[in-house]
Amino acid sequence: MKWSPRPRVGVLAAAMAQQRAATRLRIVLGHLGCPSAGAVVASPTSGPIASASFHPQQFQYTLDNDVLSLEQRKFYEENGFLVIKNLVSDADIQRFRVEFEKICREESKPVGLMVMRDVSIAKSEYSPSEKTISKIQDFQEDKELFRFCTLPEVLKYVECFTGPNIMAMHTMLINKPPDTGKKTSRHPLHQDLHYFPFRPSNRIVCAWTAMEHIDRNNGCLVVLPGTHKGCLKPHDYPQWEGGVNAMFHGIQDYDKDHARVHLVMEKGDTVFFHPLLIHGSGRNQTQGFRKVISCHFVSADCHYIDVKGTSQENLEKEVVETARKCHGDANTTDLKVHLHEMTK
Numbered sequence: 001m002k003w004s005p006r007p008r009v010g011v012l013a014a015a016m017a018q019q020r021a022a023t024r025l026r027i028v029l030g031h032l033g034c035p036s037a038g039a040v041v042a043s044p045t046s047g048p049i050a051s052a053s054f055h056p057q058q059f060q061y062t063l064d065n066d067v068l069s070l071e072q073r074k075f076y077e078e079n080g081f082l083v084i085k086n087l088v089s090d091a092d093i094q095r096f097r098v099e100f101e102k103i104c105r106e107e108s109k110p111v112g113l114m115v116m117r118d119v120s121i122a123k124s125e126y127s128p129s130e131k132t133i134s135k136i137q138d139f140q141e142d143k144e145l146f147r148f149c150t151l152p153e154v155l156k157y158v159e160c161f162t163g164p165n166i167m168a169m170h171t172m173l174i175n176k177p178p179d180t181g182k183k184t185s186r187h188p189l190h191q192d193l194h195y196f197p198f199r200p201s202n203r204i205v206c207a208w209t210a211m212e213h214i215d216r217n218n219g220c221l222v223v224l225p226g227t228h229k230g231c232l233k234p235h236d237y238p239q240w241e242g243g244v245n246a247m248f249h250g251i252q253d254y255d256k257d258h259a260r261v262h263l264v265m266e267k268g269d270t271v272f273f274h275p276l277l278i279h280g281s282g283r284n285q286t287q288g289f290r291k292v293i294s295c296h297f298v299s300a301d302c303h304y305i306d307v308k309g310t311s312q313e314n315l316e317k318e319v320v321e322t323a324r325k326c327h328g329d330a331n332t333t334d335l336k337v338h339l340h341e342m343t344k
């Protein structure tokens with residue numbers, strides 16, 4: 001069925017003309033410090049609502065819309081992720097590649113960008129190049145890359161999870177390096193909600209687009225289907241012999257017998273997943289740098305929470321410290337402020 005735009009007020013409309021979308025979304029980002037606290041549609045940690053088990057037809061992870069087929073909707077409800085094949089065009093992906101290469105050569109230096117390296121790369125090799133950068137985060141001020149967050153074909157699916165008032169809260173382009181043999185290119189199993197101080201979780205979704213063919217050889221996404229129905233688990237550094245990247249927190253006590261699904265994806269394929277879905281990625285055993293572009297979108301009706309005293313408190317300290325290193329921002333004192341700062 002064809003998706004038909006509906007009128008919306010104030011914040012980003014998924015159906016907006018592509019040209020205007022970037023500007024408007026950025027306006028929304030400017031208000032990140034004070035999203036409306038109203039319209040809480042689910043409990044904070046979004047554990048399954050008791051009544052749901054008595055009314056299996058009641059959907060809680062997706063919203064009524066004419067975009068998803070009933071089958072797709074049921075799949076996301078049950079599994080916590082949904083792959084849409086061939087969603088983003090080759091031409092758009094090429095533009096993201098070109099811009100990423102410019103950033104690597106330091107020809108483009110977007111405000112607020114955080115440049116990450118793999119822990120196994122020696123300091124002596126830090127001269128900027130595509131080979132030393134494992135990830136960039138917070139590219140919201142980069143026009144070319146931020147186009148990803150405004151693509152109507154992406155937003156039309158995002159809206160199924162967030163509703164019509166959409167904010168882009170966190171952006172990444174991941175350039176998973178060939179593993180040096182220390183297995184540091186792995187990403188431990190985690191829930192993205194661990195990194196986010198806002199709720200309700202059901203109105204948050206990640207869009208993760210493969211920029212090339214991705215399978216187990218170059219480290220595809222690995223998901224534990226259905227784990228989005230659980231709650232946020234404590235995260236800590238995994239005990240890995242070869243070292244672990246800063247902030248690569250993982251879940252220690254997940255069910256080792258739980259089914260694991262390796263998502264093999266083609267260029268342009270996009271997976272939408274819930275922030276409580278347990279996922280990670282394997283090591284990159286090829287010589288290429290495996291690329292994906294992603295954005296966490298949330299409903300403008302989400303509200304911030306204070307993570308002090310929760311399992312997210314330690315992470316907050318690290319994020320604040322890293323943000324200070326990257327931006328020298330002495331005013332950054334909590335996750336909330338960090339998200340606000342990085343989206344100004």
Ligand SMILES: CCCCCCCCCC(=O)SCCNC(=O)CCNC(=O)[C@H](O)C(C)(C)COP(=O)(O)OP(=O)(O)OC[C@H]1O[C@@H](n2cnc3c(N)ncnc32)[C@H](O)[C@@H]1OP(=O)(O)O
Nearest residue numbers: 115116117118119135170192195245246247248319322325
């Ligand atoms: C905020 C909301 C986020 C929501 C996100 C949703 C899910 C996101 C999950 C994530 O991706 S979280 C982030 C994942 N982490 C990374 O991608 C790695 C981030 N860290 C780095 O790239 C560097 O640590 C960083 C550039 C931030 C800082 O490096 P520095 O400039 O302080 O490093 P410097 O070159 O001065 O070296 C200092 C020490 O850090 C070490 N180092 C460098 N890169 C490292 C690294 N990646 N991890 C750990 N240590 C690292 C380096 O070897 C050196 O060790 P020694 O002191 O022993 O010599």
Ligand SMILES: Nc1ncnc2c1ncn2[C@@H]1O[C@H](COP(=O)(O)OP(=O)(O)OP(=O)(O)O)[C@@H](O)[C@H]1O
Nearest residue numbers: 186187188189216217220222262280281282283284
């Ligand atoms: N047995 C395990 N115990 C704990 N975590 C695991 C286990 N197996 C995999 N993982 C985690 O899940 C992620 C993905 O695993 P996956 O098996 O795809 O990758 P890999 O072990 O690097 O490569 P491969 O098994 O394909 O050779 C890894 O990064 C790792 O963090």
Ligand SMILES: O=C(O)CCC(=O)C(=O)O
Nearest residue numbers: 174187192279280281292
């Ligand atoms: O390796 C990947 O692309 C997944 C990384 C991831 O899950 C994350 O950064 O939150």
Ligand SMILES: [Fe+2]
Nearest residue numbers: 190191192279
């Ligand atoms: Fe993640």
Ligand SMILES: [Mg+2]
Nearest residue numbers: 222281282283
């Ligand atoms: Mg394995």
